[in-house]
Amino acid sequence: MRTITTRVFALALLSAPAWAAAQPQGFVSGNVEGYFATPVPEASITLVSPSGYRVSGTTDPAGRFLIGPIVDGLYELQVHAGGYLPRAIGIETSPDTTVRITVRLEPERESALTGSVRDPQGLALPGAVVEAAGPAGEVTETVSDDTGRFRFAPARPGPWSVTARIDGFVTGARETEVVFGQTADATITLALDYDVAETVVVVGSRRADQQRSVTESAVPIDVLSADVLSAQPTTDIVEVLRTLAPSFNVNTQPISDAATVVRPTNLRNLAPDHFLLLVNGKRRHRGAVITWLGNGIADGSQGPDISVIPTIAVRQVELLRDGAAAQYGSDAIAGVVNMELKDARQGGTLEIRSGSHRDINAGDRATCGPMASCMAIGNRAPRYSVAGNVGLPVGAGGFANLSLEYGEAGPTNRAVQRHDAARLVAAGGSTPRNTAQVWGSPRIENDLKTFANFGTTLASGLRPYGHANYARRRATGGFYYRHPHTRSGVFRGPVVDGLPTLLVGDRQWAETGVPQASGCPAIPVVDSAPDPVALRMVEDSPDCFTLYSRFPGGFTPQFGGDLHDHSLVAGLRSISPDGLAWDGSVTIGRSLISQFIHDTVNASLGYDTPTSFSPGEYQQDEVNFNFDVAIPVSERFHFAGGAERRTETFTIHPGDRPSWEIGPYAEQGFSSGSNGFNGYRADTTAGRWARSSIALYADGEIESPRDDTWSAGAALRYERFDDFGDTLNGKLSARRSLGGGLSARTAISTGFRAPTPGQQNTFNVTTAFIDGELVNNGVVPSTSAVALARGGRPLQPERSVNYSAGLVWERGAMSATADYFRIDVEDRLAVSNEIRLRPDEIETLLAEGIPEARNFPVFRFFLNDFSTRTEGLDLLWSWTSGPATLTAAWNHTVTDVGDLRTSVIDQFRVQTLEQGLPKTRWNVSAQYDPGPWSLLGRIHWYGSYWD
Numbered sequence: 001m002r003t004i005t006t007r008v009f010a011l012a013l014l015s016a017p018a019w020a021a022a023q024p025q026g027f028v029s030g031n032v033e034g035y036f037a038t039p040v041p042e043a044s045i046t047l048v049s050p051s052g053y054r055v056s057g058t059t060d061p062a063g064r065f066l067i068g069p070i071v072d073g074l075y076e077l078q079v080h081a082g083g084y085l086p087r088a089i090g091i092e093t094s095p096d097t098t099v100r101i102t103v104r105l106e107p108e109r110e111s112a113l114t115g116s117v118r119d120p121q122g123l124a125l126p127g128a129v130v131e132a133a134g135p136a137g138e139v140t141e142t143v144s145d146d147t148g149r150f151r152f153a154p155a156r157p158g159p160w161s162v163t164a165r166i167d168g169f170v171t172g173a174r175e176t177e178v179v180f181g182q183t184a185d186a187t188i189t190l191a192l193d194y195d196v197a198e199t200v201v202v203v204g205s206r207r208a209d210q211q212r213s214v215t216e217s218a219v220p221i222d223v224l225s226a227d228v229l230s231a232q233p234t235t236d237i238v239e240v241l242r243t244l245a246p247s248f249n250v251n252t253q254p255i256s257d258a259a260t261v262v263r264p265t266n267l268r269n270l271a272p273d274h275f276l277l278l279v280n281g282k283r284r285h286r287g288a289v290i291t292w293l294g295n296g297i298a299d300g301s302q303g304p305d306i307s308v309i310p311t312i313a314v315r316q317v318e319l320l321r322d323g324a325a326a327q328y329g330s331d332a333i334a335g336v337v338n339m340e341l342k343d344a345r346q347g348g349t350l351e352i353r354s355g356s357h358r359d360i361n362a363g364d365r366a367t368c369g370p371m372a373s374c375m376a377i378g379n380r381a382p383r384y385s386v387a388g389n390v391g392l393p394v395g396a397g398g399f400a401n402l403s404l405e406y407g408e409a410g411p412t413n414r415a416v417q418r419h420d421a422a423r424l425v426a427a428g429g430s431t432p433r434n435t436a437q438v439w440g441s442p443r444i445e446n447d448l449k450t451f452a453n454f455g456t457t458l459a460s461g462l463r464p465y466g467h468a469n470y471a472r473r474r475a476t477g478g479f480y481y482r483h484p485h486t487r488s489g490v491f492r493g494p495v496v497d498g499l500p501t502l503l504v505g506d507r508q509w510a511e512t513g514v515p516q517a518s519g520c521p522a523i524p525v526v527d528s529a530p531d532p533v534a535l536r537m538v539e540d541s542p543d544c545f546t547l548y549s550r551f552p553g554g555f556t557p558q559f560g561g562d563l564h565d566h567s568l569v570a571g572l573r574s575i576s577p578d579g580l581a582w583d584g585s586v587t588i589g590r591s592l593i594s595q596f597i598h599d600t601v602n603a604s605l606g607y608d609t610p611t612s613f614s615p616g617e618y619q620q621d622e623v624n625f626n627f628d629v630a631i632p633v634s635e636r637f638h639f640a641g642g643a644e645r646r647t648e649t650f651t652i653h654p655g656d657r658p659s660w661e662i663g664p665y666a667e668q669g670f671s672s673g674s675n676g677f678n679g680y681r682a683d684t685t686a687g688r689w690a691r692s693s694i695a696l697y698a699d700g701e702i703e704s705p706r707d708d709t710w711s712a713g714a715a716l717r718y719e720r721f722d723d724f725g726d727t728l729n730g731k732l733s734a735r736r737s738l739g740g741g742l743s744a745r746t747a748i749s750t751g752f753r754a755p756t757p758g759q760q761n762t763f764n765v766t767t768a769f770i771d772g773e774l775v776n777n778g779v780v781p782s783t784s785a786v787a788l789a790r791g792g793r794p795l796q797p798e799r800s801v802n803y804s805a806g807l808v809w810e811r812g813a814m815s816a817t818a819d820y821f822r823i824d825v826e827d828r829l830a831v832s833n834e835i836r837l838r839p840d841e842i843e844t845l846l847a848e849g850i851p852e853a854r855n856f857p858v859f860r861f862f863l864n865d866f867s868t869r870t871e872g873l874d875l876l877w878s879w880t881s882g883p884a885t886l887t888a889a890w891n892h893t894v895t896d897v898g899d900l901r902t903s904v905i906d907q908f909r910v911q912t913l914e915q916g917l918p919k920t921r922w923n924v925s926a927q928y929d930p931g932p933w934s935l936l937g938r939i940h941w942y943g944s945y946w947d
Contacts, residue, residue, distance in 0.1 A: 026093040027068030030101040032059050032079055035180070036136070036156045039063025040105060043081035050074060068098070079103050083181045111178050112153035115186035117144045117164045122345055122397045124148025124457045125190060126575040128166040132186075135159050145576070147461040148397075155184070162186040215808050218713060218733035218745045219322035220819040220874060222247075226315050226342065231927070231936050235353060235385045235405060237311045238265060241337075243940070245319055246891035246921040247874060248337075252441045253295055257677060257766050258618070260442045260477035261561040261593055262289040262305045264298035267334040268321065268823065269870055269893045269917045272303030274753060276324070276332040279309070279339045280453070280467055282569050283328065285589030285622035285648075290758050292766050292779065292831075295947060296912020300831035300862060302620075302756045305591060308471035308565045309339055312351060312387040313403030313451040316340040321874065323802030323823065325751030326715040326731035329644065329695055333751045333800045333823065341453040341467055344391030345399035351387045353407075356380040361413040364434040371555045371599050371611060375476065376411035376438045383409035385447075398456025405449040411477070412440035420483050421554070427528040430484060430552035437556055442477035466570040476560035479600075479676045480767065480774050484554040485525050487774060489671030489855075490603045491548055499524040502535075503669060505606055507543045510664035518543035545607040557600035557676035561593040571626075579632035587624040592617060595655075597677050603670035604663030616655035616680035620758070622648045636705065641698035647690060650758035654686040655679025662851060671776065672855045678765035678776075684849050685764075689757040695719040699731075710736040715749075723760075724797055727752050741811040745819075751800040755829055755862070760795055765856050770834050777834055778856035784848060786841045787861040790832070791902030796864050800825045806874075813880045822871040827864035830913070832904035834858040867899040868913065883930040890922040915946035 028047060032040040043059040047067050059065045070093060077089045084105035093099050117128040128144040135158030144150045144164070157180040165171040169190035178184045222245050232240045241248045249266045253259060267275040272291065277284045287305035291298045317339055324332040363377035385407030392400045413435065421436035448471060455465035484491050485500065493501035501522045508517035523534040523546060530548060538544045571585030598612035628642035654660075659679025662672040673679055680686045699715035712734040720726040731749035738744055764779040782792040806819030836858055837845075845853035872893035879886045897910045920943035928935045 025069030026072055026096060027066060027098040028070070028075070028077065028091065028093065028101070029064070029066040029068075029098055030103060031063045032065070032081065032103045032105060033063060034081070034084060034105050035107060035111060035154060037104075038156075040081045040084065043079055043084075043105075046078040046080075048076045048078060077101070077103070079105065081105055083108055107181055109181040110153055110183075111155050111157050111180055112151060112183040113155040113160055113162070113176070113178055113186055114149065114151045114153075114183055115162065115174070115188060116148045117150070117166070117172075118148055118187065118189050118397065119169065120189065120191060120344075122189075122393065123343070123399065123455065124397055124463075125164075125166055125169070127579065128164045128190070130162065130164045130188075133161045145461065147457050147459075160184070160186070162188065164188045164190060166190065215743070215810050215815060215817075216708070216711075216735070218711060218735040219320065219747050219804060220745075220806060220817060220821075222317075222319040222321065222876075224317040224319070229311050229314060229317065230349075230351070231934070232311075233353075233355075235311050235351070235387055235407065236307060237309055237314065238263060238307045240311055241265075241306070241317065241319070243923070243938070246889045246923060247321055247335075247893070248319065249917055249921075251295070251917075253293065254439045254441070254477065255479055256291070256293045256295075256477070257559065258289040258561060258593060258595065259291045259293060259298070260559065261473075261475045261563050262287040262291075262591075263307065264291050264301060264303060265306060266297060266917060267319075267337070268821070268872070269297070269895055269919075270334040270823065270825075271301040272298050273301045273331055273756070274334040274825075275303070276328050276336045277304035277306060277339075278328070278336060280341055280465075280569070281338060282571075282585060282587050282626070283624055283646075285567060285587075285591060286331075286620055286756065287565075288591040288593045288618040288620040288650075288758075290618070290762055290764075292764060293768065296909065296916040299912075300759060300829070302758055305563075305565060306337070308449055308469065308563075310387060310403050310405035310449040310451055312349060312389045312405060313341055313401075313453070314339050315342040321819070321821070322747055322804050323731070323749040323751045323800060325753075325800070326717045326729040326749050327697065327699060329646075329697075329717065329719060330693075330752060330754045330797075333753055333798070333802070333825065341451065342389060342391070342401045342403070343399055343453055343455065344401055345393045346391050348390035349388065351385075353386075354382075354384040356382040356410070357412065361411075361440070362415055362435050363413060363438075367431060367434045369433070369553070371551055371553075373558060373599060375443055375478070375558065376413040376440055377433070377435070379410060381410035381412045381441075383407065383444075394454065394456055399454065401453040403449075403451045405447075407444075407447045409441070409444040409447070411438065411443040413438045415439035418481060420486070421481065423528045424484070424553070429529040430554075432481070432484075432553035433556070436554065437481040438478040442475045442560065445474040445476070447473040461574060463573050463575075464571070465573065466568070468568045469566060471565040472563060474560060474562050476558055479557040479559055480769060481556045482551075482554045482600075482675070482774070484548050484552055485528070485530070487554070489669065489776070490601060490675060491546075491554070493522065493669075496522045496524065499526065501525060502530055502546045502548050504538055505545045505547075505665050505668060505670065507545070507606070509668060510606070520544035523548075547601065547603060547607065547609075550607060551601075555599055555601070557597055559595070559597045559677055561595045564590075564592045564594075566590055579630075581630040583626070583628045585624075585626050587622070587626075589622045591620045593619075595677070597659075597674050600675045602658050602661060602663060602672065602674055604666040604672040605658060605661065606663065606665050606670075609663075610658050613659035613674035613679060614656045615659045615674055615677050616686065617651075617653035618758070619651040619653065620648070621651070622646065636703050638701045639698070640700070641696075644695040644697070645692070646695075647692045648757060649688060649690040650756060650761070651688045652680050652686045652762065654682035660685075660852075662855070666854065673765065673852065676767045678852060678855070681851075684851065687761065689761045691721060691723055691754075691757050693719055693721045693754075708737055710734070721754055721797075724754055727797065727799075741809055743808045743810075744806070745808060746805040747802070748804075749802045751802060753798045753800075753829070755795040755797065759829070759862055763850065765852055768834070770858060775834075775858055776856040778850075778852065778859040779831065780845065780850065780859050780861050782861045782863055784850075784861065785844050786837070786859065787863075789841075790835060790861075790904050791865065792861050792863055795829065795862055796827050798825055798827050798829050798864070814878070816877045817875070819874045820871070821874070822869065824867070824869050826867045826899075828866055828868050829862060829864055830866070830905070830909070831860045832863055832865070832902075833906045833909045834860055835904060863902070863904065865901050865905050866897055868895055868897050870895045883928055885927045885929075886925070888922070888924045890920075892920045893917075894919055911946060918943040918945045
C-alpha cells in the first residue's frame, strides 16, 4: 500500500545524494516481526538499488523502521537480525509516497519446551497428560509418548508453567524459562499417590491406557500392598495370603508324601490347580508335585508353587476372585493370583526374623536311634529367616530390582505316643521311639529364594523387560509308624494256629526257588511280644531271618525332597503416543523335585536291606510365547487381543535300583521297593510326556459417556490342545453406578482346565492308611484295562460356568463390598477311592508292564466322574482415618457334589470334597501407624472341617 505521510521517524530518516536532490523522492517504512509476531529491535535494514546504491538503518525497540527520502524505482530490502535467518524482499517506490511493509523473520533455531514424565524410580510414564501455560496466557496440552517424553514447539520465549498427571500418581508441576532460540527442559518426576496406588490393579483387563482401582472393577479383586505383606509375622507368602485373604487357604498336612515339599493351596475351596498364578501378569509354571495325599480336595492335583516367591520381592498381590479362563486360559476356574514385583531403582530393605514355639515338641530324645531319628522330638522348632531387597539403576531410566530370602524352620510335633507302641513298652519287649509317629509340620532346610526384576526404556521408545528366579529347599517329614508286629510285607506273617506270627525269610528259598527250603519255624506273637524261643531259633539259623531282629522297635520312614525351581521371562513392549500398545514375551520355567526316603526298608532285599533310598525325580517344564496388542479405539471403547503358544512337559526320572527293585524275597511275602514310597523304574514308570496348545483371544471394554456411570466388558478365547482338541470360552462383565457411592457389578463366564501330562501318565505306589491299616496303594493310568473295567476312560478337560454379582460402596475413607459367587464344574477331575485288586486284575497289570502289581493290594486312577457346585459370599469392609485403619473380611463357601457316574467315588470321597476345608472364615484387623513405629492387631476365625 502506498500513502503520503507527514510522520517522521527519528530512527532511520536518511538524505538522498546530491545528484538526486532534484528528483521526486519517497520513503520505505514498516516493522520487523519474529516469533509469535513479537517486534525485533536492532534489526539491520538495507535498501539496495539495481545500480548498487545502498541505504541502511536499524529498527527501533518496537521493531519499526523508516528509510528515505529515496528516488523512485526498484529496490531490494535486506533484513538481518541476530538469531534469525536473513530475508530479502523486492519493493518498488513511487514519487512522493511511502511504502509500508511488514517483514516476518524465521529463527535460526526453534524455541521449544521439552521434557519427560517419570516415576520415582526414573522409569518413563507413557500416556501422562501434560499441560503447559505460556507467558502470554496461552495454554496447550499433549500426552507423553511411549518413552514418557513430550514437546511443545514453537514455544514463546518467557516463563512457562508445566503440569503432568496420570492415574496412580500425584500431579506434578515444573516452572521453567524458554530462551529465544533455545530448547528448555521441563522433566517432571511424579510421586506415587499412596491413597490410590495400592488399590490400582492390572489383573483382569488388558487395557494399556489406564489402570483400574479395586472399586472400579466389574469383578471382585483383593489387593495387598508391600506394607501389608511385610507387617505379617512370617515371610512365607503362602501363610501371608492365608492370613489376609479369607478366600485363600493352605494347610500343613503332617503325612502327605510329596505335598510335604510343595504344600497345596486352595482358592474358594476348589483344588490347587483350579487357580492360575501370574507374576507381573505372566503365567507362571506349575509345581512338579502331584499331590497324592491331599486331604481329599487336593488329591491328585498339580498346582502352582507360590512358596518359592520371596515376600520381600513383591510390591503388590492382586487376587482376582472370579473365573478368568476366557482371558488367561486353562486353570483359571476359581480365579487368578497376580504377583507384581518391586521395581525401585534405588534404596533397599533388610529383614531378620527369628523365633520358636513356647512349648517343647512331644517325645523323648533318649529313645531315638539309628532307625529312629530325633527329628521333631523334644525341641521347640526354632526358625529364622533373613531377607533383603535392593534397587539398582540401569542406564538413564532402567532398573534392576533384586531380592533374596534364606531361612530354615525346625519341625513340629503335636503327637502323643501311639497306643500300639505303648503296648510294646508295657510288654517289656522292644522300645520304640517316643513318639513313634510325628504329627506336625516338616523340617525346612536351606530354603533359598531369589528374584530379579528388570526393565528399561530405549532411545527408540522400546521397553525391554523381564524377571527371573531361582529357589531351592529341602523339606523332610515323617510317614506312618511301622509296627514291628503288624506291618504287612515287612513284619507281619500269616496266622498260624489262630495266633499272629512274624514274617520269616527263607534264604534257601530265595536262592533255589524251592518254597520252605530251609524249614524256618514260625514266630508266634503273644501278648504284644514274639515268642522268645522261636525268635532265638530263627536268629541262630544262617538260613532264616526276620526283620524284627534288626528293627525290634519298628520304624517310621522319613520322606522328603530337594526342590529346585527357576524361571526366566523376557519381553519387549511399546506404547505409541496415540495409546496403541503391543507386548511380546517368552516364559521358561522349571520345577524339579528330587525325592528321598530314609529310615525305611526294601523288605524284598532281605535282612541287609539299605535304609536310605532315592525314589527318583519329578520335573515340570513349561515354555510360553505371548504376543498381545491393546488398541484404544476411542475414549469410551478399548480393544485388546493376542496369541499364545504353550508347551508343558512332565518328566519322571528313575530312582536308584534299591528303591524300586523287586528282590528275591518278594515271593515270600516281603514288599518290594522302598517302603512308604516306591521308586520309579526306568523301563516302566519313568518317562517324559509333553503337550502343546495354541490360543487366540480378544476382549473389549466400553464405558459410559459420562464418567464412571457404567462400564461393560466381554472376552473370548479359543484354544486348541494337541491331545484334547479345541475349546471356546467367553466372559461378560458389567458395572453400574447407583449413586451415593453405591455401585453394582456382575459377571458370567465359562472356563476349563485341561488335565496335566503328569496326571494323564503318572504311575505311583505310596502307602496310605486305609480301613485302619497301612496299605500300599497304586495309581494306574485311567486307560489301563483294570481302570476301564471300573469306569475309567481317557481324561477330558473340566468345564465350568462362573456367576458373580455384588455391590460396592465407597464413601470417603470407608468402603465395603459384598459379592455372591457360584462355580459349577462339570467332568471334575479327581482320583477315585481305593479299589481292591482281584487276582486276575493283578495278572492284567503284570501283562501291561507293571511289575509292581503284586506290591499293592489296592489301586486308584484319575477320572472325570462327577460335578460340583461351589457357591458362597464374600464381605469386605475397611475404614481409614489418619494413621488408623480398620478392616474386616468374611467368607462363607459351600461345595456340593453331584452327578456321580460310577461307584468308584464313594461317600468318603464326597465328604472330603464337601467338608475338607472350613466353610466359614473371617478376620478383623486394626492398625495404627503414626510413624516411625506401628501397631497391628488381628483376630482370625476358622470354621470346622472334616479330616
